[in-house]
Amino acid sequence: MTLTAPATQAEPAGTSAATVEFRGLRRAFGSTVALDGFDLTARPGELLALLGPSGCGKTTALRMLAGFEHPDSGDILVDGEDVTRVPAHRRDAGMVFQSYSLFPHLSALDNVAFGLRMRKIRTGERRARAAELLDLVGLADRGDQYPHQLSGGQQQRIALARALALRPRVLLLDEPLSALDAKVRLNLREEIRRLQQELGITTLFVTHDQEEALSMADRVAVMRAGRLEQCAAPAELYARPTTAFVAEFVGTMSRVPGRLAEARDTVEVLGRRLPLDGDAPEGALDVDVLVRPEAVRVAADAEGTARVVATAFLGSAIRLTVRLAGATEVKADLPTHEAAALAPGAPVTVTLPERPVLVAPRTA
Known part of the structure; x- marks a missing residue:
């Protein structure tokens, strides 16, 4: 009705x-x-x-x-x-x-x-x-x-x-x-x-x-x-959240360690150099990169250093929780048919697409 x-x-x-x-x-x-x-x-x-x-x-x-x-x-x-x-x-x-x-x-x-x-x-x-x-x-x-x-x-x-x-x-x-x-x-x-x-x-x-x-x-x-x-x-x-608070309050967001370039216009994260979305925070070059789960790419890799630690069925997608080197965990949403073979414990590689990212001061 x-x-x-x-x-x-x-x-x-x-x-x-x-x-x-x-x-x-x-x-x-x-x-x-x-x-x-x-x-x-x-x-x-x-x-x-x-x-x-x-x-x-x-x-x-x-x-x-x-x-x-x-x-x-x-x-x-x-x-x-x-x-x-x-x-x-x-x-x-x-x-x-x-x-x-x-x-x-x-x-x-x-x-x-x-x-x-x-x-x-x-x-x-x-x-x-x-x-x-x-x-x-x-x-x-x-x-x-x-x-x-x-x-x-x-x-x-x-x-x-x-x-x-x-x-x-x-x-x-x-x-x-x-x-x-x-x-x-x-x-x-x-x-x-x-x-x-x-x-x-x-x-x-x-x-x-x-x-x-x-x-x-x-x-x-x-x-x-x-x-x-x-x-x-x-x-x-x-x-396009303008602050880290908005980014993390609205929707799911993961923090991935990164390092700003000296010019503070790009950040190195997960082996890639990505442009910034917004201004870099002042202070130390070590920062956290904020990423949505749909922006995280995960692929099976027998030699990968990351591991799937949990999965959650969301209907059209499966949300993976992946532990990176250094114990950082990141969420990734994959189509169900792509994620079906990625059970907890599976070795994987994790990458981010070539797009601007929001960064915030590194958390302890």
Whole structure:
């Protein structure tokens, strides 16, 4: 089942897509700094994912946009209007929480209509709009049921419909899928993305799940320690990370010892001289070369000094863990038919393709 806007809906939520700007936000909770000069702009109509480890400040940023938290300094603008000190109920933002936060004593229809009732929308109009939203999220036949009668995925759809009922300029999603099982989570993230594109509503999505962010977002903002590390389209973020942190946080990455040339424009790694992707770090010439598993080439070689130590079946590919000389381990993804003969213990040679690589200071 997919989420499809009903043809009768005359004024869908999000038709006026907003620009959202975070400017120099700082927020500390005692000695803990949650945001430290955070700058980011969400473009009209895009789905922007805030991705990062626990404690990086992504939820704090979202709650500030919703009006539930206020910065110690900095500004939040929506379509150029400063909303930094505007109360939450006047922000024109819809928010969906991880825990659903449905009212257990209200039916699905009344949950969706709750915000409209608070705005004193007439009974007939609010029930009609709530019914439209239930239809939009594929639950038109569940309006008279209560939260305890619905599955987790259905409850999250109700929460989404409630957030959209007020036709907000911005939709905020705070890890809305993390409490669901894997299959429901996969289906619902695809449907949320389809719905967001149909409505064209500017959406900020907080998650710590990199696969979720890369599969759903127009752009992904990777955060670390209250600051923005990089914001880019998923393909660019994966293929051209600008920092070692982004490279290792987004997708699988191996570190292979290398040595910079004196000119610091190339690096010698696994017997090859490769150009650099980005600037070389200052300091020692000994560095780590960061490589994705699909960029590592592995071939059976009776005289090879590397050994396969583990294999993992991934469907169309098999991921090998290969131990190099010096106990360094590297991940390599090979087509299943190529890797089938490379069992643990097999001697192999490992090479990298002739392409630029990202390097980072050598780890201990």
